[in-house]
Amino acid sequence: MIGGAQISDIRVWVGRDAQLATLERVLPTLKVLVLLGQGGIGKTSLAVKLLDAVGVDRKTQTLTPDCVYERVIYVRVQEGMGFDGVVQELAQGLGLTLREFQTPEQMIAQLMAALQERRCLVVLDNLEDALQGGRAISPELGKLLYSLVDFSHRSQVMITSREKPLDLVDPRDPTGIPDPFLVRLEPVEGISAESGIELLRAFRLQDSEADLRWVVERVGGHVLLLTLLAKRAQGKPGFLRTNPQLVTRDARPILQAQL
Secondary structure, three states: OEEEOOOOOOOOOOOOHHHHHHHHHHHHHOOEEEEEOOOOOOHHHHHHHHHHHHOEEOOOOEEOOOOOOOEEEEEEOOOOOOHHHHHHHHHHHHOOOOOOOOOHHHHHHHHHHHHHHOOEEEEEEOHHHHEEOOEEOOHHHHHHHHHHHHOOOOOEEEEEEOOOOHHHOOOOOOOOOOOOOOEEEEEOOOOOHHHHHHHHHHOOOOOOHHHHHHHHHHOOOOHHHHHHHHHHHOOOOOHHHHOHHHOOOOHHHHHHHHO
């Protein structure tokens, strides 16, 4: 069963197959996998491809017969979404009814019990919208995040975020480093020059390989920026070379040109 929000579509996928294979192998050994990277770099796409790999059929919003999980709960965190919002999304996805007048600690305990009772995969996408300086915007949400690491359960949690969630670390730990046996912080970086050229060619850009390599390297292999540039330059060979002000790691000039 799949609960929560509609799982995002993948618009562009190239250059991350090796990383995907590694994460598919290590995910069952962890409690929390955090995909870290700047906006538009491809964190959500990587998370969704990982869902495909473990047996999520996004077309039918169901789980395949060989999926090891009983439930998948996909929560798209939005700006200002605090403890109550995240808990309600998780409870709904788990099929739980939260009793009236429960304390945050009681609600967390109920959620953890459900994650222990059945094996689930929980996705918290865009968690940075509920963080400030890496910390949860409320103490209760911070406790929930740490409980995903600290409580005994047999589920896995996947987080995408621009910021490292500091609440995954024991508050008493002076190092500020999550337990590597339970939490994996996975950097999601720009794709390689070869993969970036492949992406640009998919949009039928006819520029020379040297010019396309210049574009990819100038934006650091940033997937969203490459996609925007490709759309802008379709049918215009040499356009990007003659408009170098657009080929930058700052998205604003590209977006302004698009509009």
